[in-house]
Amino acid sequence: MTATAKKRVELDRVVIRFVGDSGDGMQLTGSQFTYTSAMLGNDIATLPDFPAEIRAPQGTMEGVSGFQVQIGSVDIHTPGDEADVLVAMNPAALRANLKWLRQGGHLIVDMDDFEGKNLKRAGYDKDPLEDGSLDGYSLTRAPITSLTKEALKGVDLSTKGIVRCKNMFALGIVYWLFNRDPERTLKFIAEKFRKDEALIEANTKALQAGYFYAETVEALPSSYEIAPALIAPGTYRHIAGNQAIAWGLMAAAERLGSDLFFGSYPITPASDILHELTRHRGMGVLAFQAEDEIAAVCSAIGAAFAGQLAVTASSGPGIALKGEGMGLAVMAELPLVIVDVQRAGPSTGLPTKTEQADLNIALHGRNGESPAIVLAARSPAQCFEAAYMAAKLAIEHMTPVILLSDGYLANGTEPWRIPNIDSMPDIKRQSPPADVATPFKPYLRDPATLARYWAVPGTPALEHRIGGLEKADVGGDISYDPMNHQKMVDLRAEKVARVADHIPAQSVRCEQSGKVLVVGWGGTYGSLLTAVTELEAAGESVGLAHFEYLNPLPANTEDVLSRFEHILVCELNSGQFARYLKSLFPEHRYHQLNKVQGLPFRVNEVKDKIMELCHG
Amino acid sequence: MGEQAVKVSEAKLTKDDFASDQTVRWCPGCGDYAILSAMQKALPEMGIAKEDLVFISGIGCAARFPYYLSTYGFHTIHGRGPAIATGVKLANPALSVWEIQGDGDALAIGGNHFIHALRRNVDINILLFNNEIYGLTKGQYSPTSQQGLITTSTPLGSIERPFSAGEVALGSQATFFARTIDTNPKLMSSIFIEAEQHRGTSLVEVLQNCIIYNDKTHSLITAKENRDDFQLHLEHGKPMLFGAGNSKGLRLNGLKLEVVTLGENGVTEDDILVHDALEPDPTLHQMLVRMRPPEFPMALGVVRAVKARTYDEGLAAQLAEGQSRAKIKSVKELLFSGETWEVS
Numbered sequence: 001m002t003a004t005a006k007k008r009v010e011l012d013r014v015v016i017r018f019v020g021d022s023g024d025g026m027q028l029t030g031s032q033f034t035y036t037s038a039m040l041g042n043d044i045a046t047l048p049d050f051p052a053e054i055r056a057p058q059g060t061m062e063g064v065s066g067f068q069v070q071i072g073s074v075d076i077h078t079p080g081d082e083a084d085v086l087v088a089m090n091p092a093a094l095r096a097n098l099k100w101l102r103q104g105g106h107l108i109v110d111m112d113d114f115e116g117k118n119l120k121r122a123g124y125d126k127d128p129l130e131d132g133s134l135d136g137y138s139l140t141r142a143p144i145t146s147l148t149k150e151a152l153k154g155v156d157l158s159t160k161g162i163v164r165c166k167n168m169f170a171l172g173i174v175y176w177l178f179n180r181d182p183e184r185t186l187k188f189i190a191e192k193f194r195k196d197e198a199l200i201e202a203n204t205k206a207l208q209a210g211y212f213y214a215e216t217v218e219a220l221p222s223s224y225e226i227a228p229a230l231i232a233p234g235t236y237r238h239i240a241g242n243q244a245i246a247w248g249l250m251a252a253a254e255r256l257g258s259d260l261f262f263g264s265y266p267i268t269p270a271s272d273i274l275h276e277l278t279r280h281r282g283m284g285v286l287a288f289q290a291e292d293e294i295a296a297v298c299s300a301i302g303a304a305f306a307g308q309l310a311v312t313a314s315s316g317p318g319i320a321l322k323g324e325g326m327g328l329a330v331m332a333e334l335p336l337v338i339v340d341v342q343r344a345g346p347s348t349g350l351p352t353k354t355e356q357a358d359l360n361i362a363l364h365g366r367n368g369e370s371p372a373i374v375l376a377a378r379s380p381a382q383c384f385e386a387a388y389m390a391a392k393l394a395i396e397h398m399t400p401v402i403l404l405s406d407g408y409l410a411n412g413t414e415p416w417r418i419p420n421i422d423s424m425p426d427i428k429r430q431s432p433p434a435d436v437a438t439p440f441k442p443y444l445r446d447p448a449t450l451a452r453y454w455a456v457p458g459t460p461a462l463e464h465r466i467g468g469l470e471k472a473d474v475g476g477d478i479s480y481d482p483m484n485h486q487k488m489v490d491l492r493a494e495k496v497a498r499v500a501d502h503i504p505a506q507s508v509r510c511e512q513s514g515k516v517l518v519v520g521w522g523g524t525y526g527s528l529l530t531a532v533t534e535l536e537a538a539g540e541s542v543g544l545a546h547f548e549y550l551n552p553l554p555a556n557t558e559d560v561l562s563r564f565e566h567i568l569v570c571e572l573n574s575g576q577f578a579r580y581l582k583s584l585f586p587e588h589r590y591h592q593l594n595k596v597q598g599l600p601f602r603v604n605e606v607k608d609k610i611m612e613l614c615h616g
Numbered sequence: 617m618g619e620q621a622v623k624v625s626e627a628k629l630t631k632d633d634f635a636s637d638q639t640v641r642w643c644p645g646c647g648d649y650a651i652l653s654a655m656q657k658a659l660p661e662m663g664i665a666k667e668d669l670v671f672i673s674g675i676g677c678a679a680r681f682p683y684y685l686s687t688y689g690f691h692t693i694h695g696r697g698p699a700i701a702t703g704v705k706l707a708n709p710a711l712s713v714w715e716i717q718g719d720g721d722a723l724a725i726g727g728n729h730f731i732h733a734l735r736r737n738v739d740i741n742i743l744l745f746n747n748e749i750y751g752l753t754k755g756q757y758s759p760t761s762q763q764g765l766i767t768t769s770t771p772l773g774s775i776e777r778p779f780s781a782g783e784v785a786l787g788s789q790a791t792f793f794a795r796t797i798d799t800n801p802k803l804m805s806s807i808f809i810e811a812e813q814h815r816g817t818s819l820v821e822v823l824q825n826c827i828i829y830n831d832k833t834h835s836l837i838t839a840k841e842n843r844d845d846f847q848l849h850l851e852h853g854k855p856m857l858f859g860a861g862n863s864k865g866l867r868l869n870g871l872k873l874e875v876v877t878l879g880e881n882g883v884t885e886d887d888i889l890v891h892d893a894l895e896p897d898p899t900l901h902q903m904l905v906r907m908r909p910p911e912f913p914m915a916l917g918v919v920r921a922v923k924a925r926t927y928d929e930g931l932a933a934q935l936a937e938g939q940s941r942a943k944i945k946s947v948k949e950l951l952f953s954g955e956t957w958e959v960s
Contacts, residue, residue, distance in 0.1 A: 039957050237956045251947045261707055280950075281934050282942030286706055291732035295699035298692070298729075302672070302703025305690050306711065310703070328693050417959075418951045439637070457688040457704070457711050460667045465636070465683050467691025477638065478683070 007222040008179070013072030014226060015080030016174065019097045020089030021058050022051055022065040025167035029087075030067025031413070032171060032185045038238060038415045039184060041228025042071040045526060047079035047600070048411045052268070052351045059121040064096040071178075073227040075533075077379075077526030079412070081602035085177070087170050089113065089144070091122035098134075107137040108173060110166065112145035140220060142213070144169050151209035156198040165206035172210020179223045182207050234417040241380040241409035242269070244416070245313070245339055246276035248387025250285060253309045255388075256395060256427045259284040261303035261310045263296040268351040269407040270313045270341035293318040297325035297338065304334040305466075307456030309391055313339035315407075316358050317348060320365070326400050327366040328468045330492065333443070333452045335394035335401075338372075339387070342406040342522075344598045353598025354408035356522050357573035362402040363551055363580065369489045371496040373397065374551040376404040378525035381416035383409060385424075386548065389503075392427045397499055398451040399492075404550070406523040406572075408600050430454045432462060440464045442476040449502075450495035499552050506545055506554035508563075509533070514541030516613045517564035521547040521577055524601050528570055531606035540614050550577070553584070561588050566613045568593060570606060629660040636686045642677060647798030647824035651745065652684055654804035659685075661805070662812050664712050672701040674726060676718035677752050677826075678745035695726020698733035701740045702927075709928050712812065713740040720750050723759040723779050734788035736927040737816040743808075744781055744821045749830035767829070781821045782905025782919065786898045792818035793905065794918040798825060799838045803849075803916065810918055816926045823914075837914045846909040850917035855888040858913050865889070866912075873903050875912060893921045 016033065020026045027048055038044050049066040056063030070080035082102040088094040090113040101107060114129050128134055129141055148166040155162065168189075175182045186204055193199035214220050239247075253260035262285065264274045277287040286303070290296040297312045304310035314322060319340045329336040342358045344350035362374045373393050377386035383405055390403040430446060432453040440462040445452050455462035464476060472479035473487050508517070510532050520528040525546050532544040545560050547553065561567055561581070569578035570593040578592045593609045595601060634656040642648045659669065669687035673679035675694035682689030692700050701715040715733075722730045722744050733740065749767065750756040756769035760781065764773040785793045792814040794807045804822065811818035823834045837846040848858040848866070856866040859877075865888035866873050876883045895901070904915045944950050 035955065041959060231959055233958075233960050235952065235956050235958055237951070237954065247947065247950060250950070254947050259707070261703065263703060280938070280942075280944075282938030282940075283944070283947075283950075284935070286931065286935075288703075288706060290699065291728050294696060295702075295729050295732070298696040298699035299703035299706070301692070302690075302700035302705075303707035304703075305700070306670075306704045306707035308707040310707070324693055325696065332690070418956070421948055421951070456708075457670045458667055458708055460665070463667055463686055463688050465689035465691065467682075467689075468693055469691065 008225050009222050010225045012074050015070045015083045016085045017066055017068040017083035017100055018087045019064055019066040019093035022063045024089050026065045026067050029167045029171045030069055033174060034069045036180050036184045037071045042226055043076040043229035043231055044071050044415055045076050045079045046413050050352055059090055059092050059118050061092050061096050064093045071226055073229050077530045081604050091119050091124055095122045103136050105137055108140045108142055110144035111141035112143050148206050151205050152202050155202045157202050165202045168203045168206035169210035172207045173214040176211045176214035177223055179225055182211055232417055236415045236417055238413050239381050239416045240413045241383040241405055242272035243276050244381055244383035245387040246273050248384040249311055249391060251421050252388045252391030252427055256309055258309045259286055261300060261308045262287045263290050263299035263312045265290050265293045265296045267315045267318045269343055269410045270315045273313045293321035297322040300336055301325060301329050304336050311337040315341050315343045316345045319361055323366050327370050329400040330370045331468050332466045333398045335398055337390045337394050338402045340404050341410045350598045354406045356571050359576040362404055371493050373401040373496055373499055376522035376548055376550055377409055378546060378548055380409050380412045380414050395427055397449055398430050404522055409523040441474050442466050443471050443474050449498060497552050500555045503549045503554055505556045506560050508560055509544040510536040511541050511543040513563035516542045516566045516568055516610055518544045519567055519569045521550060527601035527603050527606055530603045535607055535610055542610055558585055561585055566591055568613055631656045634659045634686050636684055638683050640684050643828050645827040650798045650801055651822055654801045655808055658805040658808040661809055669712050670704055671714045672697050673716040674721040676721045678716050678718040681716040695721050698729040702738050705738050705740050705928060715740055715742045717744050719746045719760040720758045731788040734785055734790040734817050737791055737924055738927045739815055741811045741818045745824045746781055746821050747824045747826040747830055748833050749826050751826050751829055755829035785819045786902050790819050791816040791922050791924045793920045795821045795916050797823040814921050816924060836909045846913050848913035848915050850891045850915055852891055852893040855885055855890050893918050896922050
């Protein structure tokens, strides 16, 4: 199929938002559009936005599910602040999402759904399609449901089954609008429904009908062209953050020559890591679903004691439950990776919404002087490298490592240039020296890193006992000696501090010195980089230091901060990293941009804040 | 033990080989000394290489146990021992994994881990030292304390109903449950060996005396004058006889157990129940573990030892099947699997 006749408009980027009932298949529609666009060479970022309820009552605001994607011929780092195109399958979806459509943007609605009880359920007194409230947008009233029914006459499906295909009709419209060949999705349909001819036929016909409808109908005046992006050559694939974490851990285990033990308890938005890992039992992955969060971390500690790369993952409330276990790993000086896929808190909070408010619990959330290495992944694909490095640092420094991800990274996808994993750094097991004295002293340390040696059960002559009570330096017997406790607390702190010698220096993007340094960490990278890049191009004196290593901080952190007049710390919490930096490096002029709305930063709100500092 | 498991010790080890260099620091007269000694005696007989033995514990007096053995040991956190032991065993199925708990550790703070370890049937051995009191924290009532017990936290007497460890275990689908007592070293050693031989989670309840906070709590069954009447030593395939000269026995009366005397009312040995530890149906095992003096004798010995697939066997089978089926053999292949595209 090819688009014909109508005017073509070239764009360098566009943001499309698909919204409907959580049963309407919006995630599938969005991801199909994403995959197709990626194969055409566009750069891409996505944001699924779904309710915590699996199926909230149909047609209500609570049940609205959305998928936003930005595609471009330029570098794309975020799913976009505002949508250029909003596809709304019902009144509730429109009402909940109109705020995300830019003024003058293109709005496509399923007009069949805008009637009596559906309007009422969405909270509309009057039909918004008729009352002039949408005059500021370019509105296409598409009879999506009725045309889907019409197109699928004679297909061997119930009316309900036929109506379910309306998301494919909508996708057909958008494919035409952006001049994308639906071929890839047709193949996908054939594969997905290979056991059901009627479903293949229905979805295929609906997609084609939508495409031809858009081509024909006068309401869509032009189609848009987005050229391929100039991206580095290589083999690409899509990857979501949780999948990348799973694979990064597997890569680390493979390099270490260990099985991977993953102890976990289901929790949104971390569960997909468990799901992904359980698929790979054939590759030495022991994914263990424990009876609770505490057992999850404890089973991992047991596996670490037994000599495996051991990992647990959760989200905020589960991390709170794991605190005691993490403290044991600190005390026992065992390697352990704890993945925290942050969600909005406190307590159960907003399970499906993103936030960065677990930094404090990662840095400090254990009893006693209990240091841990803390890393934060910055993009869905970078979760792979972050997970690999978390495992490497845990193993080589014999201490727990907390890897912070978030709901936005977990579910967001981006195209990923598949790395050459052979060139990733080695992971060296802290095995006791061959000539180590026996009886083995479990708190004997590598003099350079201060990591103790990892003697594992099954090794003859190295039998030893460890535990959560304070240990005598070197020998490891229980010790209540005051000066020994002081020494051990200091040693554990120094061991973690020395990790700064083994991590990369902090880099700065854009201006290397000047007026404003934007500081961020974790999943806000895309928004911050876009804002800083755009302002630098506009001549502003602004740089970005985006931290991946949060404890210890890179050795040159002080130097980086001192090169700028103003430090603007941007984070999706009430200022946790800002307070941390201020306490360590108090002599700088700090400013903050904080947001706790369960949503990522919009590029424009970051730019506005930077401009205030540049010209305020 | 699993088939992959546990290489046999080459040198014949002795009890002394299993003592660590640590001074044992339980209160003088504590029942734990006898348990430790029985374990050190049993270990050489199991014939397991010392480096393949791992003792895990949580918190409490009992939890100091691993420090006093010269094997690998890990003294962890309160109640979490079964979860940690599970991780050890899954990570290295060739190890013989032991987990030491007290009644508070296993049945209060760690209740969830305890029941789920039993339900999963991971091939580990749990020793539950039951003294019906919190010792290390100075004498509060525990989930197995008898109703009315006056303790530091129940000055007017405990109002809670106690757990029976055996009932909890069988309700959790335990495949092995045995009960022994700290005054009987021979029984302890032999039960530890049987626990080790059982595949799956073996739970051994050791009735143990806390000389400081709950002294003589088990005296009804340990006192010389009661011992015969209040201890039933179960043996698989043998009639459930007890009392002086095996003069008494248990039989079923309707759905209830009753104590009968041989020779009275025409009762002969043929009327007495024969113990079947291998019976998968736990009904009778439940009745046996619930028995308490003075109405009934306390059942000691191996109550239940049934065959069932262990979690680790199931996992090993899935790993092997996964391996034989896997089209993707390395992470590199994984990264290039599925949909990819070239940018040049």
